[in-house]
Amino acid sequence: MSPEHRTTNTDRQSETGGRRPGRPSFPRELVLAAAERLFAGANAPKAVTMDDIAAAAGVGKGTLFRAFGSRDGLLDALFAAQAAPLRAELEREGSPVGPEVPPLERVLAVLDALVSFKFAHRHLTAARELAGSGLLTSPHYVWMHDTLRGMVEEIGPPAVESAASADYTAHVLLGALRVDLLDELLASGRSPADIRGDLAALARRVLTV
Structure with a gap:
């Protein structure tokens, strides 16, 4: 497939897309625990981003948006x-x-x-x-x-x-x-x-x- 026709998922598409067949179940408690640790340890909690949380939880940012919306x-x-x-x-x-x-x-x-x-x-x-x-x-x-x-x-x-x-x-x-x-x-x-x-x-x- 040529680069022009290759399909990619933007953050917005990841936010609104449904769960794909075969996608593993979402580790909600793990993600919330990782987010809690990040916010608790941050000097400026409002600066903690979804990228930070995704990295700490070991999931994709799109996965976070699908689960929580924002x-x-x-x-x-x-x-x-x-x-x-x-x-x-x-x-x-x-x-x-x-x-x-x-x-x-x-x-x-x-x-x-x-x-x-x-x-x-x-x-x-x-x-x-x-x-x-x-x-x-x-x-x-x-x-x-x-x-x-x-x-x-x-x-x-x-x-x-x-x-x-x-x-x-x-x-x-x-x-x-x-x-x-x-x-x-x-x-x-x-x-x-x-x-x-x-x-x-x-x-x-x-x-x-």
């Missing part, structure tokens, strides 16, 4: 894997953040759990929040917002007058968890314990009258 999609999958224990805790009866806890106390506990998660996974959060696009529509943000909004709505009047108010309030409270804000506060000398206390105080002011 770098943001891979980060969302990694976030979901890391957050799975927290999500399970939210649904477990008897948990400090479980469904039988009074709404205000549950909001405070969930915010504390979320900010603690972000402190423990700053590299991952920074990579997604600071370099990604469509953050407010990403699966992990939608999950956090939906979870918090439902709890805020349960508090009800006079602190929360409507579903629309609960929706906005949940966005405002999650804004206090942005990783760039957390990094700035830590750099200014605030400790994680200080920030957790300030966050709880903020939530109480917003949600009580």
Whole structure:
């Protein structure tokens, strides 16, 4: 076949193409583990590329795009894997953040759990929040917002007058968890314990009258 007629796969074709017959199964856990190591060890997590992850995992870049769609999609999958224990805790009866806890106390506990998660996974959060696009529509943000909004709505009047108010309030409270804000506060000398206390105080002011 002449060079003019030889078929090659571009990155875009690799992203959208289906799995070919005989292609080995995708080592998802291996790839996510390799990505986690790269982001955790990087001085600037937002600079970690799909090429870096593919090389670390021993797979082709096109394979990554077929599996995750984009770098943001891979980060969302990694976030979901890391957050799975927290999500399970939210649904477990008897948990400090479980469904039988009074709404205000549950909001405070969930915010504390979320900010603690972000402190423990700053590299991952920074990579997604600071370099990604469509953050407010990403699966992990939608999950956090939906979870918090439902709890805020349960508090009800006079602190929360409507579903629309609960929706906005949940966005405002999650804004206090942005990783760039957390990094700035830590750099200014605030400790994680200080920030957790300030966050709880903020939530109480917003949600009580």
